[in-house]
Amino acid sequence: MPRVKRGTHHVKRRKNILARTKGMMWGRKSKLTQAKIAATKAGAHAYKDRKIKKRVNRGLQQIRINAASRLIGTTYSKLMGELKKREIKLNRLVLSKIAADFPVVFEKIVASK
DSSP states (O other), X not given: OOOOOOHHHHHHHHHHHHHHTTTOOGGGGTOHHHHHHHHHHHHHHHHHHHHHHHHHHXXXXXXXXXXXXXXXXXXXXXXXXXXXXTTXXXXXXXXXXXXXXXXXXXXXXXXXX
């Protein structure tokens, strides 16, 4: 049976792992064992934090809508209930942008019946 040399594949895999840990501190950027662990954990945290980002942004949108609605004289929960009753289908992202950038338009949305 002929001899199989695996140097190129081994080097390529090692280079890929070390490229993912570029910029990390101490041994994590240069030692393969530590780099594997660091790359795995970084990927796990990145996945988790993409989900958390959505949660945090929704909270910020709710805060913006609540602040704008209190200036008008109502609360967030009452406003959302009224919008649902009147079947105004604007999501929280759009409402928060309107409330922050165009307060006059936001007042008209709240006052429309």
